[in-house]
Amino acid sequence: MSIERLTFIYDADGSLVGELKYWLGSWIGVAHCALCDITHHKFGRRRSFTACADQFGLPIEYLHRDQLSLALGQLTAGKLPCVVGHAAGGDVILLGGDALESLAGDVSGFETALRVALAVR
Template identity: 30%
Template sequence: MTVVRGLVGVFNGDGGVRGELAYALGKLRGTAECALCDITHRGIRTNAEWKDVVCELAVPFDLVHRNERSAEVARLTGDETPAVVAATDEGYRLVMGPADFAGVDGAAVEFVRVLRERVAKGGLRWA
């Protein structure tokens, strides 16, 4: 069974001043959304619940914007973000796409439950 050594969460938005501003304006207008952002942040601050539950995973969990992805993560996620990719002994594997965030509604605990379920369904195991 393939072992998860780390995770990469990809936000549905670009980083940098321009990307962050575009996302904030889109959020206000109702034209931009990112379920992963809703889980990891409360406004401009990191969600305290996120900080607590991400530690329970016992593997590194990196968060990146679309324009900050590695080439391999970008190949796996394409235009389908937010997403979560597992770094394994055998390379990267997509474990969550946008549809997998349905019903999580910004709750970090529920996100981790779904993540664990998707990891298991993908034939992966935790380090």
């Protein structure tokens, strides 16, 4: 199965209210998304993550939990945040919430983990 594109799915809502709610919740410790920790710092996207994502040479879509199609919602139900790989043979979760959590926001570790996940597909 050759992965043709990736979808990164945040365990947060993508509306303006959802973004603000997550941002405030993360500051006071009641909201957490391991993928957010990898891709963003407190004030925006990490440059190191953007450079990392560019190295994969695959189209990447970034979605929030309230932006999912029915099929993607069913695949990822209870497994957010995650990284999904899309191939002609179907969609697969490449990195789930536990794997992302174990990286503790480390962009370099994320790159390695995703390369390994892609290599075995």
